[in-house]
Amino acid sequence: MSAGLQKSLAWCGVAFVLVLFPGLLMAGLLPPMPPTRTAEQVAQFWATNTGLKRCGLVVMLAGSALPVPFSTLIAARMKQLEGRFTPLAYAQIIGAALSVVAIVLPVCAFAAASYRPERDPQITQALNDLGWLPLVMFWPPATVQCLAIGFAVLGYRGTAPIWPRWLGYYNLWIAFIFAAGGLAVLFKTGVFAWNGLLAFWLVAAFFGTWYVVMTWQLLTTISHQLIDLGEDADGNRPR
């Protein structure tokens, strides 16, 4: 595979962040609304600037699958670490694929909330809850993804590691951070509620930086693979 194509796959990670967060801003989801808002206030929220909010949701949806090419490059690297038997690479891919649901499911619920501003506010509030709760609570696949990367890096026994071992520990730590939103359903106020410092802001900040760090680490591996396989920059093997 050419180095240029590999770089494109790696940059999908940063691209995801650059699409997702502006999408959240456009949709009015950043900063998140407090869970204590009444049905009328929620309906009012979705009835104002509805066009811009819908466009924001479309942008979020458009970016939602960018982690797919990004995580397949991670998986290809993990296979180099694991050898011929590569369950962790598969766990990582499946974790990444399921994490896409954490964006798609809330976007669909928010889209439905914004779709009919004239309806009963109670229904809009229910759809709004159905958007916020999974957006903040959907942690297990992302945690599995990070744990798989962490264990693959730390489990490597060879002499030519493609990633530093700190990246393994970093992924284990991030796996733990991602779980912070998991109990959002228990709270309507405070730091663990869906708009809270720990359940939302902490996870959002580390979620964003994780993609940047992993993109950077993927970019550092590209020259390695060319050396390993004896390919030139266009992916051709010299005769």
Added chain:
Amino acid sequence: MTARSQVTALALPGGAGPRTQAPRRVPGEDGIWVFVLGDMTVFALFFATFMYSRGKNPHAFSQDHHSLDVALGTTNTILLLSSSLFVALGVTRIRAGNHRGGFGLCVTALGCGVGFVVVKTVEWSHLFLAGKSVGSSEYFSYYFMFTGIHLAHVLVGAAVLCRLIWMTRQSESSERQRTLCETGGIFWHMVDLLWVVLFALFYVLG
């Protein structure tokens, strides 16, 4: 805190005593410090949010504080501090090649860790029976969330200790295994350190 300084001195054989001539090195693997410092930063954020909320509502926090059983909290503090000491002694033995001695000490440390989980279960059961739960007040939201997240760390630490104990069954260990053993010890000390701060925040601050 003499126990902790003792632990540190024992965990850093190159840093004290007659062997100060040895080249300075970071204990364990370099990478574990990314995890430890990252995790401690997040807990520091936890503690800061707790103190901020407590500052806004000191009376309610003080009232809820009295529902906690300080004796159980103190028991747990003693259990974790002792287990940290046993781990430090055990790691020193394993690094010196004395696996038999390391085995006993690590099993004792694991026993203290299990004791911590049992005491925590008893304490939580009492609180649940008394009608306290995650949603019952701001103080108890913090209490159950922070001690719950810490408990998850204790369980991970117990799994790491099991791995170390398993390693001591062999008569010889490689340099990689000895480093792994020290790395596991560092994680357990972190779990202990975080509990000491949680203990101070929830049980001691009136």
